[in-house]
Amino acid sequence: MIERTKVILLAALVVIFAASRFSSHIGPYYYDITLSIGINVILAVSLNLVNGYTGQFSLGHAGFMSVGAYAAACFTTFLTGFLHLLSPLGNFVSTSVFFGLALFAGGLAAGITGLLVGIPSLRLKGDYLAIVTLGFGEIIKVIIENVDALGGARGLSVDAGYTNLFWVYAMAAITIYVVLNLVNSTYGRGFLTVRDDEIAAEAMGINTTKYKVLAFSLAAFFAGIAGGLYAHFKQYINPEGFGFLRSVDIVTMVILGGMGSTAGVTIGAIVLTILPEWLRAVADNPALPHWLAGLMANRMIPYSLLLIIMMLARPQGLFGGVRLKRKTA
Amino acid sequence: MSEPLLDLRDVTVQFGGLKAVSAFNFSINHRELAGLIGPNGAGKTTIFNLITGVYRPTSGAILFEGKSVGGKKPYLITKRGIARTFQNIRLFASMTVFDNVRAAFNMHLRHGISHALWRGKGLRTEEVHIEREAGELLEIFHLEQFRDAACTSLCYGDQRRLEIVRALATHPKLILLDEPAAGMNPTEKTELMELIRFVQKKFEIAVLLVEHDMRVVMGICQRIAVLDYGIKIAEGPANEIKHNEAVIRAYLGVDDEAPSPT
Numbered sequence: 318m319i320e321r322t323k324v325i326l327l328a329a330l331v332v333i334f335a336a337s338r339f340s341s342h343i344g345p346y347y348y349d350i351t352l353s354i355g356i357n358v359i360l361a362v363s364l365n366l367v368n369g370y371t372g373q374f375s376l377g378h379a380g381f382m383s384v385g386a387y388a389a390a391c392f393t394t395f396l397t398g399f400l401h402l403l404s405p406l407g408n409f410v411s412t413s414v415f416f417g418l419a420l421f422a423g424g425l426a427a428g429i430t431g432l433l434v435g436i437p438s439l440r441l442k443g444d445y446l447a448i449v450t451l452g453f454g455e456i457i458k459v460i461i462e463n464v465d466a467l468g469g470a471r472g473l474s475v476d477a478g479y480t481n482l483f484w485v486y487a488m489a490a491i492t493i494y495v496v497l498n499l500v501n502s503t504y505g506r507g508f509l510t511v512r513d514d515e516i517a518a519e520a521m522g523i524n525t526t527k528y529k530v531l532a533f534s535l536a537a538f539f540a541g542i543a544g545g546l547y548a549h550f551k552q553y554i555n556p557e558g559f560g561f562l563r564s565v566d567i568v569t570m571v572i573l574g575g576m577g578s579t580a581g582v583t584i585g586a587i588v589l590t591i592l593p594e595w596l597r598a599v600a601d602n603p604a605l606p607h608w609l610a611g612l613m614a615n616r617m618i619p620y621s622l623l624l625i626i627m628m629l630a631r632p633q634g635l636f637g638g639v640r641l642k643r644k645t646a
Numbered sequence: 647m648s649e650p651l652l653d654l655r656d657v658t659v660q661f662g663g664l665k666a667v668s669a670f671n672f673s674i675n676h677r678e679l680a681g682l683i684g685p686n687g688a689g690k691t692t693i694f695n696l697i698t699g700v701y702r703p704t705s706g707a708i709l710f711e712g713k714s715v716g717g718k719k720p721y722l723i724t725k726r727g728i729a730r731t732f733q734n735i736r737l738f739a740s741m742t743v744f745d746n747v748r749a750a751f752n753m754h755l756r757h758g759i760s761h762a763l764w765r766g767k768g769l770r771t772e773e774v775h776i777e778r779e780a781g782e783l784l785e786i787f788h789l790e791q792f793r794d795a796a797c798t799s800l801c802y803g804d805q806r807r808l809e810i811v812r813a814l815a816t817h818p819k820l821i822l823l824d825e826p827a828a829g830m831n832p833t834e835k836t837e838l839m840e841l842i843r844f845v846q847k848k849f850e851i852a853v854l855l856v857e858h859d860m861r862v863v864m865g866i867c868q869r870i871a872v873l874d875y876g877i878k879i880a881e882g883p884a885n886e887i888k889h890n891e892a893v894i895r896a897y898l899g900v901d902d903e904a905p906s907p908t
Contacts, residue, residue, distance in 0.1 A: 322765055495763050502769065503776055504762035506741075506749040513738035520698065520732075522724035522753030522816055531759070577740070 322498065329490045337483035348482070352550055354590045355485035356543050359492045361570040361586040362579055363539030368568065369576035370500050371532040372512025373439065374447040378540050378567045380454030381427040383559035385541025386548040387467055389423030390475045393549065416479040420488070420545040427541025428534045430457075435533035439526060454564055461556040472555025473548075480550035488546060492539050497579055499535075508532055512577070573627060574634050581636025588635075593620055649712055651676045651820055651852050652697070652728075657706035657716075659696060666692045667876040669706070674820065674854055679846050681855045681867030683887075685896055689876040690856045691733065694824055697854075698730050699723040710820070725753055729818035731809040733825045737797045743808060744793045747780040750815035783811050786848070787841075803834045810845065820852040821845070827859040835859060839866050864888060872896065 340348060360378060367375045393400075393416065403411035438449040462470045499505035507528045510518035515525050548554045566589070574585020593616060599605070600613035613619060631637070650673035657670045667689045674680045684690050695701045697708060702717035709715070715723050724730075738746050761769035784790045787807050792800055797808060806826055813821055823842065827835050843866055846853050857863045863870060864884040872880040872887060874896040880887055887893055 320765060320770065498765045499762050502762040502765070503748055503751050503773060504755055504757070504759060504769070506745060507752050509741060509745075510738050510749050510752070513740050514736050516700075516720075517732065517736040517738065518749075519720035520724055520730050520736075521750045521812065522721050523749075524719075524721050 322494070326490060326494045330487055333486040333490060334483055337481060337486070340482040350590065350594055351482065352480065352485050352546075354587050355482075355489045356546050356550070357567070357570060357586040357590050358489045358583050359485075359539055359543040359546070360567045361574065361582040362489075362492050362496055363536040363543070364567050365571050365574075365576065365579060365582045366496055366499075366508070367532050367536045368571050369578070369582065370505075370508045370512060371529060373529060373532070374443055375450040375533070375536070376447045376561070376564050376568060377434070377450035377452075377454035377457075378536070379559040379561070379563035380450075380457040381431055381537040381540035382544035382547065382563070383457055383461065383554075383556065384430045384537075385423035385427040385544030386554050386559070387423075387461060387473065387544075388426035388541065389419045389545030390473055390548040390554060391467075392419040392422045393477045393479065394473075394475065412479060416477075416484065416549065419479075419549075420484075420542050423545030423548075424538040424541040427544065428538035431534040431537025432530065434537075435530040439529040439533060451561065451564070454559075454561060458556045458560060468555070470556060472553055472557075475548050475552045475554065477549055478552050480546045480548075485546050485550070488542055492542075493579060493583065495539075500579075509577075569624070572634060573624070575637030576634060578634070578636040581634055584635055592623065593617070596620055648676075650674060651678075651711060652854075653707075653709040654693075654697075655707045655709070657693070657696060657703045657708060659692060659701055660704045665876055667696070667873075670873075670876075670878055672871050672878065672881070674852050676819075677846065677850055677852055679842070679853045679855070679866055679868050681857060681863040681870040682873060683857060683860070683863050683870060684873035686858075688873040688896075690873055691824065692876075693873070694730070694822060694856055697723075697822060698728065721753070724816055724818075727817070727819035728822065729813035729816045729820070730822040731806070731813055731824055731826060733828060735802075735805050735809055737805060737808060737812070739798050741797060742794050743789060743797050743800065744780060744784065746797050746808060746812050747783055747815050748776055750812045751776045751780065753816060780815060783815060787811050802829060803837070806830075806838070807841065810841070814845065814849060818851060820854065822854045822856070824856050825858055826855070827857055827862045835862055838862065842866055 343351065360382065364375065364378045367373050400411060400415045403414055406414070434450070434453050438446060441449055461467055467473055500508060507518070507523050510521065510523055511525045511528050518525050570585040570589050571582050573589060574583065575581030596613065596616040596619055600610065600616055605613065652674040654670055654672045657667060658665065659667045670693060682690055682693065692701065696703055699715070699718050699720040699722070707714055707716055710726055710728060715726060738749060741749065755772065757766065757769040757772055760766070781790065784793060787810070789804060789808060789811065792804065797805065800808060810823070826842070827838055830838060839862055842853060842855065845851070855863060855867060867884060869882065870884060870887045871878055872890070872893050879892040879896060880890045
């Protein structure tokens with residue numbers, strides 16, 4: 318007897334697989350956006366584990382994404398011998414296994430980085446933690462820029478374009494599945510207790526440091542997978558693409574969607590990926606009055622305005638049923 | 647005589663130049679209901695924080711079941727079997743009543759992260775077990791009708807009770823109650839006294855009550871220690887403490903005319 322949640326995951330994977338068969342029917346522009354949405358969902362849902370459920374504030378998610386992207390790219394670029402080893406399994410199976418392992422390697426590299434960064438920095442709280450994670454993101458960027466084997470600031474071309482609709486959405490489904498399982502278990506309720514009241518959590522026998530580091534590494538792991546998908550989707554990565562602004566984008570998705578709500582941040586990721594593109598379409602609409610067209614041409618201005626309006630209308634986020642409170646103690 | 651459950655030996659804690667608690671000796675036996683009283687700022691909560699690992703004693707030893715717990719991390723002390731409630735209620739505010747209790751089962755989990763990630767079978771049976779036990783606890787304390795309510799929506803007295811339920815869910819051998827009667831009216835206080843007695847009997851645990859309210863402490867504690875300026879000035883059963891000169895002086899001050907104990 319398989320459990321209900323597993324049935325849902327399985328059904329989702331089957332639907333995603335079936336849908337991916339038709340991906341050639343979507344135009345390249347929409348295909349591009351569709352994949353970006355999926356990758357952003359993974360990033361936002363995983364960051365929500367830290368910023369939403371555990372109540373910490375990380376601004377370095379793009380840093381972990383870059384670690385995963387480079388690790389996975391190196392895996393597929395330098396370990397092609399391994400792919401040949403798998404080739405007796407047939408083309409489809411061998412590339413799938415190969416890419417799956419590459420993504421896992423990317424996730425693992427990012428997860429371990431998360432562990433190493435998390436252990437010392439999670440003694441800090443709130444703004445201080447945010448600054449440390451921000452600094453970490455910049456350090457990663459600078460390191461990659463200076464490693465010639467990784468292409469340095471020129472970036473790295475990834476020959477293998479393995480990423481497709483199936484991989485992206487399968488990974489997104491698994492991320493959501495894992496995060497939901499976690500926060501709905503007694504084990505995962507530990508994350509929520511850390512957010513609500515660290516002192517009370519400790520008094521209930523919960524090792525709050527362990528939970529913070531765990532949330533951090535798990536989130537980094539999934540960010541790494543998203544990075545791996547991104548690398549094999551764009552087929553070109555450069556350190557600049559994983560800068561501070563990318564991290565802020567992800568944080569915005571989490572906050573706008575509603576911290577501590579997986580459904581919310583999923584919607585947040587979808588909305589914030591589509592919105593700038595939709596504004597582009599609006600700006601190109603010939604029916605627009607002249608003065609408005611001028612404003613819309615700089616689409617980032619209406620984009621920011623919309624963000625401000627959304628935050629004013631729903632400060633708790635689109636789906637934020639959770640009360641946000643700042644601890645003073 | 648058997649070994650006490652909790653034994654504080656010459657415990658001293660110093661903050662800079664201030665000795666908050668000096669050479670404090672006290673012990674609690676298995677299934678005993680003990681009280682710790684004293685005027686404001688006497689060091690009651692400091693002792694509480696020493697036992698629960700928030701502060702580290704400057705000198706002296708804190709033994710629980712014969713093993714030192716002084717200066718250990720709070721969560722490790724809870725794992726040993728000391729649970730607590732807080733003077734200013736500290737429930738997990740974003741959670742329901744039920745989840746607050748369930749969260750306290752966390753440290754007893756036998757199935758770790760891998761099970762939680764994939765919702766393994768072992769974890770699911772464990773969850774069912776936790777649900778049942780948490781439900782039973784809520785029933786015992788007549789909170790089951792609020793099971794799925796936000797814990798912050800409960801009235802003050804119920805929130806206090808929920809904190810006790812949550813502490814009991816960690817299966818403690820000793821429960822520390824930090825001013826549970828604070829902010830309660832006389833009726834609620836009487837109910838609270840009943841509740842504490844009930845908890846001690848039903849769960850067969852030791853209770854240390856830190857309290858301001860004389861009526862509550864005198865009414866239920868078998869043995870009371872009195873603290874003033876970080877020094878223990880008296881210890882004994884309620885009747886003795888009530889008429890102890892030093893205690894009266896600490897609480898009421900001395901007058902030229904003979905003070906009458908109330």
